[in-house]
Amino acid sequence: MTEFSPSLPGPEPQCGPESAASPWPERITVHALDPRHGDRQLSAAGEHTLMELLRDRGMSVMALCGGGMSCGTCHVHVPQPWAGRIAPASEEETAILEGCERYEPGRSRLSCQVRLEPALDGVRLAVIGE
Numbered sequence: 001m002t003e004f005s006p007s008l009p010g011p012e013p014q015c016g017p018e019s020a021a022s023p024w025p026e027r028i029t030v031h032a033l034d035p036r037h038g039d040r041q042l043s044a045a046g047e048h049t050l051m052e053l054l055r056d057r058g059m060s061v062m063a064l065c066g067g068g069m070s071c072g073t074c075h076v077h078v079p080q081p082w083a084g085r086i087a088p089a090s091e092e093e094t095a096i097l098e099g100c101e102r103y104e105p106g107r108s109r110l111s112c113q114v115r116l117e118p119a120l121d122g123v124r125l126a127v128i129g130e
């Protein structure tokens with residue numbers, strides 16, 4: 001596995017202040033299996049959604065609605081035990097997911113609705129996109 005080095009302009013996303021007292025790890029690492037790029041290791045510092053990380057690193061996440069929970073193009077599969085560490089999907093998110101071609105109950109999530117939290121450091125997922 002190699003570190004993905006996108007040819008995107010600018011530094012990695014840096015949202016929100018970090019301090020020595022922050023409960024956040026310096027970086028949260030995500031292992032993403034992407035249909036175009038294969039297995040990639042990505043990382044983010046600060047507070048982001050999973051969609052922001054995947055989209056900004058060039059993964060196959062179109063995120064057409066920009067995180068507005070209306071397009072389903074940020075679809076990912078998150079296996080256990082990681083899926084159990086994410087806040088459950090809302091009824092609205094579930095309704096969007098049920099309309100996605102590769103919806104899998106218990107694994108499918110809209111990455112725009114998943115905050116990158118310390119409990120997800122090291123998460124493994126599959127990018128579905130659509």
Ligand code: FES
Pocket residue numbers: 051062063064065066067068069070071072073074096110111112113
């Ligand atoms: S970005 Fe559109 S539903 Fe997530």
